[in-house]
Amino acid sequence: MDIANFIIGQLVGLAEPLLVLGFIIKCLGWKESIKHQKRIYIGASLFVFLVAQGNGRFPGSYVIIIAIDVGLLCIFSLLFLTKNSVMKIMICILAEVINLICPLIVMQVTSYIINTSIFDFLQNEGSIFAAGAIVSKILLWLVYKGLYSSFQYLVLYFPKEQIILTIVLVGFAVISENCIFLAVSQKGVSHYTVILLLIVSFGIIALCGYVIYMMITISKKSEKMQLYKLIELKSQEQERQLEEWKHSEESIRKFRHDYKNHCMNMEHLLEEGEYESLGKYLKQFAMGELGEVRSIYSDSPIINAVFHNKMSICKEKGIDISCDITGNVKCLDNLIVGSILFNLLDNAIEACEKNQKEKRIICRIAREADEVNIFVENSIEQSVLAENQLLETTKDKKDQHGMGHLIVEEQVKRLGGMVEYYEDEMFCAHVYLPV
Known part of the structure; x- marks a missing residue:
């Protein structure tokens, strides 16, 4: 059973970088010049997975490994993916934060359900721990899927100020969640304290989620306003074009009328033998009227x-x-x-x-x-x-x-x-x- 749990744990651990990098790639997109995209994707996922094996191996490893993961994700996006640098950094941080929060939520809820402390839950890598790991990855996949459906609005209509605010909110959420996690994972924490901190944890996540949801809603309204403005501008443009076409038609009609008069004048000069005057007249006519109306056939x-x-x-x-x-x-x-x-x-x-x-x-x-x-x-x-x-x-x-x-x-x-x-x-x- 221990071997089976170990294998499940490693497979679930490998699924984590695959999901994180998959979300980032889907949001940002590959650069057109990049070849062998699947190999790069799998290779990068394996490398992040190997780095994650250092978790718990030395003091402060939890924080250090997270920082290394974020750095690796940012480097990967800068080398292989599109969009601007601010957007790349935001998506990488957002992906890693969600990857951290989902397991924390599952651990807190599971430890509450089985009536044990998170410390004891983490120490016992049994079937319940393996099941919790699987549930956390399913939750991670669902959250990524939901976020990506709204990502197009964030890319197109979020100004830089809203992007920065989103990064700050997400950063605040992950710091708060980690503080709560460290608090409840200590020995001797009462069941009542765990419940209170769990409520606070969900409140922080719900508040951040609501603010981001409202920003996305506002961006959608901004999109509609731009479309309405575009339709209004198109209507004004069509009216302007119709006026200009009418003006062009009147100019052509006027030219045709004047052209007949010019022909009559030239005919008169020709009959009178005023060839020199006729030449000057033709030159003025060509420079004036004909020069003004260069016809396109x-x-x-x-x-x-x-x-x-x-x-x-x-x-x-x-x-x-x-x-x-x-x-x-x-x-x-x-x-x-x-x-x-x-x-x-x-x-x-x-x-x-x-x-x-x-x-x-x-x-x-x-x-x-x-x-x-x-x-x-x-x-x-x-x-x-x-x-x-x-x-x-x-x-x-x-x-x-x-x-x-x-x-x-x-x-x-x-x-x-x-x-x-x-x-x-x-x-x-x-x-x-x-x-």
Whole structure:
């Protein structure tokens, strides 16, 4: 029986680092460059398991082994996993704290049920101790599973202040639990004292859990508020685009009307033999009216309208813009694609306005088989992504930070496509759309 209990204890002990590292990996995710992920996972778990064998071998080993475990988990996450350093440290500490609290709770409850002290319970490594170890690992697995389901909100919507508060709360909980554990594990502690400390222990855990739950609830509401704001902004954007399209249509209609008058004037000069005057007239006409309306010819009226409007704006702002369309883009003749182009070109124009030297925008749309690729490039004088990875706007309305890019990403996703941003001497936004 002793051998069976020993084997069960070792297997349960090995399950502990597997669960802890599994939770951390699931939350943070592997770096794309990492190969042989399963081997690294199993190898790291075995190493942590071997380190844990030092528990109880020397004075103060309990605290020292915990500190070593946290350090090893942080090193593992920094080397092999994604997310920022603060998030990595928080998840590693949280995983280790939960790993410490679950066995403590099971030991306290079990010792109370069998009416014995924790000291005697720890000294007797029998079947009850083995059963308690198994229950603690099942509890650990359930807690990790529940936490991971809410982790996406923590990553996306928890500000740094809430993350730090979570770390402080978790740290307070583990220190309190360990103090209670050390108190009740001494010889001669009365049964009544154990009950009181057990109530305090559950109270601390419940309080910390409630605070973290409330922060997650608030973050979910924050997510909904952002979505509502995005929907409102999209509505405003569509109204603005409709107004600009109407303005573009009126400009084209006015140009057609003026064009007839210009043709009549040139015809009159030709009939009168005023060839020199006709030449000057043509030159002025080309520099003025025709220079203002550089037509884009595609089989998508919406794309034509968008480009015409943005070309007019670029001319007013002294920005050189060129557009190239290849292939049949009739499939892009819808308001969603028009909105994507509007926002991408608006972002490019806003970026060029800040340049002191070169102000240039290059837009390319290419249809190939069953896909369309849209590239909008703008000149930059220094790296944008290095200082502003979230692509936040520099406009006065700070409550709309990054909303233009959010709209683009949301609409591209709606069409089943992808969007990426990169720099190659110029800042480039690339949109891929399946057709």
